Amino acid sequence: MAKHCEVCGKTALKSSQLTFSHKQIPNRQNPNLQTIKVNVNGQAKKMTVCTSCLKAGKVQKAV
DSSP, rough: OOOOOTTTTOOEEEEEEEEEEEEEEEEEEOEEEEEEEETTTTTTEEEEEEEEHHHTTOOOOOO
């Protein structure tokens, strides 16, 4: 599964966990991606979309 949203292009972020002794542990924050069927030009197509695009109504779910 692709690690980016096909609508807005949102990808993973690099971050680091900071321990009590101030050691930095590399961490990766992935977006909340869902594979759904979407109407594209009147046809149903499977796409990987982030939940913020679903809530904003940027895509139309296929029935």
